[in-house]
Amino acid sequence: MINILVAHMIDNHGHLPTKETREDYAHGIVMLFPSLRDPYSKKGYEHFYDSASSTGYISWRLKTVQRKIRQGSAVPPNSAICFSPGGPNFQRTVHVERQLDGDACQEAMSLLNHTTDNSLIFQKMRETFLHRQKLVNDPGRSVDILSSFPRFLDTKGLVDQDFTLLFDDDTSSRLLQKWDLFFKPNVIK
Template sequence: MACRLKTIQNKSTSPKVGGPGHGRQPFTRDEVPTNEDIEAAIAVLRYSADEDSVREKMKTAFPHCQAMVNDADKSADVFPRALDIPGLIEQDFRLLFGEATANKFLEKWPTTFKGKVMDSHGLTPTTELLELMRNAESAVENENGWDSDMAAILLLLHLLPSAVQGRKKPGQMSACQGVDQLIRFQKVVTSVQQHLDSITQSGQPYLLALGSTKSSIHSYFVVIDKHARQWPQ
C-alpha cells in the first residue's frame, strides 16, 4: 500500500499547495501603509538610534521588505538593523506567521512534540542515534552529550526520509553530518569573535552553542555570514 501511494504521488500532476516553495503572504494589518509611509520608515531605519522607533518602522516597512527579501542590492540598507537591534528577527516571524503560530511551537514542544520525537523506534540504531536517544530520555545531564531538549531536537535529523530509509543519494549528507551544519559547540574559554575570525568562508546559517560542556550551555548565537546574534534576544 505504501509503495502504491508513493507511485500515485509521483505520477500526480495536480499543482502543489503548500510546502517550503509555496508563496506566503504576510498577515494583513488594519492600516495598509502608503508608499510615502514606507519611504519615510526606511529613511528612519537608516539613521535612527532609537530601538523602539526602529522596531515600529520595521513593522511599517515589513510588506515592502518581504517583497525584496531576495534582492540583496535593494535590501542592504534596511536589513543590517537586524544585527544591532534585538528582537527584529522574532518580530518579522510574528508578522509573517501571526501570534498564534509564533507561540505554538515553543508552548507545545516540551509536552507534545518532544515526546513524539523521542519515540523514534524503528530507526537504524547507529551509535550517534542511540546516544541522542539516551540523552533525550535522561533526566541526568551527560557531560559529553547534549542536554535532553537539544538531543530531542537533533533527533529530528534522523527522522528525515533518507535517514529513515537507511540510504542517501550521492552527495547527500548523513544525519550525523547534518548535526554539524545545524549546531556547533564551543567552550566558553574561546570568545565568539575568535570563532567568527576562524571562519574561512560564508555558508549556511547555524547555531553556535557556548558553554562549559554540551549539556551545560550558557548561551546560543545564530551565525550568519560571519555575524553572530545571541538567541533568544
C-alpha cells in the first residue's frame, strides 16, 4: 500500500513532496482505514508519517526511491521521475562537426527518404543532426519524429548515433544498459 501511495504521490507532486503533502497522505490512510490508526500516538498516523521527525513508512519509501535514483538503478515504470536534469526539452550544447544548413540541408533530408545506402544514411543523419534538433525542440511546432524521419524505423543504429551526438559516449551507452529495465516498458506503454 505504501509503495502504491508513494508512486501516486511522486506522479502528482514530484519526487520531493512537501511535508504537508506527506502528512495529508498519512492522514488519508487512517481516515480510509480506521483500524490502522495508532491509539497510542497523538494524531494516530505518525507511524505512516511524522512531520516532527520526518520518519515513518512514507518517508522511508521516498528515501529508498531517491537513493535508487541517485544510484541509477531502475525505478517502477509507473513513477514519473526524471533521471537527467532539465528533461527532454533542455537545450544542450552540442558540438558536431560539418553540419548542413539551408538548401544543402533540405537536399540531404530529401536524399534520406530515397536512398538505401546505410553508410550514406548515417552520414546525412549526422550532417543534419542540428537541423533535426531545432525542429524537435521548436515549441511552436509539433514534430512526429518517426513520420518526419522514417529512417529511424528501418536503419539500425541511428538512435544510438543521435544519442552519442547529443550526449557523450558514456551517457549514451547507459541508454542501452537501462533500456530493458526502464525505457522499454515506458515506450511500449
